[in-house]
């Protein structure tokens with residue numbers, strides 16, 4: 712596998728990484744394409760198959776694991792599997808794109824280890840775990856149980872921040888968006904034509 716660059720945004724759920732990734736995708740000069748992950752979690756109302764995720768059953772997901780189809784995969788929450796299909800990256804690289812990922816910290820670090828030269832791994836840090844809880848409740852896409860599960864995981868995820876190439880503090884969204892734009896611009900600048 713070879714091609715453009717890989718830009719990873721990882722963070723605890725609710726940190727704002729999805730907002731940052733969407734913002735960057737709106738900048739044509741960065742030539743980015745979103746890596747659509749496979750997942751076994753249920754589809755949320757506004758989500759589209761093939762755009763937000765490739766939604767599949769747990770058994771379908773496990774078949775892909777057996778066939779070694781994933782670049783990386785994680786059971787991010789119990790019975791909620793998420794993974795990056797090798798074919799997805801091959802497809803986007805064949806289109807000449809730089810690929811941007813919104814994935815969990817373990818998956819992000821795994822991709823960085825596989826492609827150290829062409830990967831920029833960015834950790835998005837929320838102001839505090841309490842603030843994460845407030846944001847997740849406001850978003851109201853998950854039940855209280857699921858929110859608590861995500862919060863419990865956040866402290867473990869926060870401890871991995873030093874392993875990333877860069878850390879963006881998302882205390883003020885506009886500042887975080889600007890910082891993310893500058894980091895990615897710098898990283899892809901020295902890309903061979």
Ligand code: 5GP
Nearest residue numbers: 724748784785787793794795813814815818
């Ligand atoms: P959500 O259910 O909120 O869409 O995502 C839950 C978590 O799974 C988020 O941290 C998200 O970034 C992560 N995630 C999404 N796709 C992947 C993937 O392909 N691999 C891994 N390891 N994590 C992913």
